Amino acid sequence: MCALTAAQRGRRVLVLEKANKVGKKILMSGGGRCNFTNHFVEADNFISNNPHFCKAALTRYTQWDFIGMVERYGIPYEERRHSQLFCLNSAKDILNMLLDECAKAGAEIRTHAELVSIAEDQQSEGSSRYQLVVNQQDSHLELRCHSFVVASGALSIPTLGGSGIGYDIARQFGLTLTKRHAGLVPFMFSDSMKQLCEKLAGLALEVELSANNISFTENILFTHRGISGPAALQVSNYWNPGNSVTVNLLPSIDAADWLLSAKKGQAKSLLRTVLSHKLSKSLVAELQWLWWHEQADKPMSEFSDKQLINIGEKINSWVLKPSGTEGYRTAEVTRGGVDTAGISSKTMEAKHQAGLYFIGEVVDVTGWLGGFNFQWAWSSGYSAGLVV
Template identity: 70%
Template sequence: MLCAFTAAQRGRRVLVLEKANKVGKKILMSGGGRCNFTNHFVEADNFLSANPHFCKSALSRYTQWDFIALVEQHGIAYEERSHSQLFCLDSAKDIVNMLLKECDRAGVEIQTHCTLGHVEALQAGPSRYSLTLDQAGIQRKLTCTSLVVATGALSVPTLGGSGVGYEIARQFGLPVTERRAGLVPFMFSDTTKLMCERLSGLAVEVTATCNGRSFTENMLFTHRGMSGPAMLQISNYWFPGDPLLIDLMPGVAADQWLILAKQQQAKSRLRTLLGQKLPKSLIAELQTLWWPQSQDLPLAEMGDRQLEQIGQQLNGWTLKPSGTEGYRTAEVTLGGVDTSGISSKTLEAKQQPGLYFIGEVLDVTGHLGGFNFQWAWSSGHTAGLFV
């Protein structure tokens, strides 16, 4: 929609084809219905891509401040939450309605219930592409000068996620990188799963680390495993078989803290001491895992070496997920149309004039926190300037 009204404001005649019964479904469900529409601090380091520089041009051409200005222009109330994330104060519907108003004002035509059948490049005439589609059971054929692929990706198929954008890319000789679910909860198959079931609903702040990246946010225990912002963020850097390192006491050298506590609170039990830092239900589980034989001993009777080991485990709990929940619950798809075949300045396919790719279908994936929406706005605006 942002691409559509940007192009229409330039005098282009624009038609948006939407597969679902209404536009903006992913916007409506995001952020618990409040839509985390951008972030105050947006940098290339907030994105994953085989080419980490690719996103820079579009992000600088249409910044978070540009979108915030549009939101304010429409009188939409918003708030800043942790990690500089911006959310609608009332409803995500405000963002959808804003985009629809801009489209309407610019003369954009939107048609729903459209299922794409086939795309063909034309060899002659003013139109470059021919499209066949099924619209609510009626077969249609359209031609256009520019075709923008804004199909999203494989995540959340119930909201229309599909691989049709990749099929179009391959049809025109564009490579597609390996894809996998991103910003997705972890699952476990061993005793960890049983523990997660018992702790389901409990959230605790942790630092999650994998393959050299770390995030300090809440971790949520679920019936299937672990979720919450920290785990969703680190899932982008995890591959099957990789260990996850969880620091349950971020910013605290737990081994030193325990040794000092032993000197100052010799009669206390370890579970009592840890109650200052962690929820009791989690401590009970860790006690069974790490010091079952010493659970009723006062600190004075626990050896320094044992306390050091427990402290090291608190700062570096090593977990081996059996997998993730996959595309069903993933917020994004990692990978996509290879950016090597796309102009970073225009988002047009280098070898296929008039064919553009924007948003999640490309191999550009943002961290949690409004970055994927900002990439949608930035890439959409950029393509809208050139179609």
């Protein structure tokens, strides 16, 4: 996005891609359908030490601007839950659109190009500010440029090229970094909860999941390691090691009141039978073992109101303590990054290092699940592309 925007202004642009092909994260996103943006994009959908930083770029290049380009290319797309937009056919459509725009504007892209070093150009000729050393397969290249843009992504999913090189460059030129964590990542458990998750692996259900007073009502998915699914990924952005998460298994129901009513209307029924009308039998069987295994074969009438209230409260507020997350290996994003205090929100240029720019995930701006991280990439890339 930055390259095509700059090239359209007549700038001479070279993209250095370490991988063997560009856009790997685009191709894998959304199950291969690329959740490329969202119909509703607000600053509240992003996490940063400076929650206002993202506003300028998001206003300069909106979701509607990107949707407009998608529609000009005739790419079929669909709106899914929570206003998320996905390609109907393939993520390749989005990548090919961007590559086509780069080609038409004259931006050059080189793959297998690994940055070895960057330094201020001491023998500056004309407008050259930076001198680069790049390995491109068997070639050792020395390049000079007026503007250098770091669009390296971050630590998430290293198999797709994620690395910390952007942070190294930031440190080299005196920019500070905020604390970084894996974000949009599944939770893992090491206690008895791990065994429960293993038994329920593959089960998905809608819950309200919360951590640190932030809640999301979406599906969770039990896995052999712990809990994944949209709600878990969203909450992971707000969770810190040592924190608990709270699961409301019946987010639209006051479970205690419902169970007390069921006691009157279904007095001879077993509690597991009543709960199986709302929750899967396999999950109810595990909850029974956790919370009322000694009364497993008693009818509802033999439960005291206090017992049912207690079980209902646990259903609405099941507190779990993850041992950690799956880490950067499976994280969709890296939370934190280059401190926005050192970057212009309008141009993405380092405030005290002329010609050095940071865009996308390497910056301390992390979006929710739902197309927001791609929109930040498009918006920040466009903002830098206007001025490099």
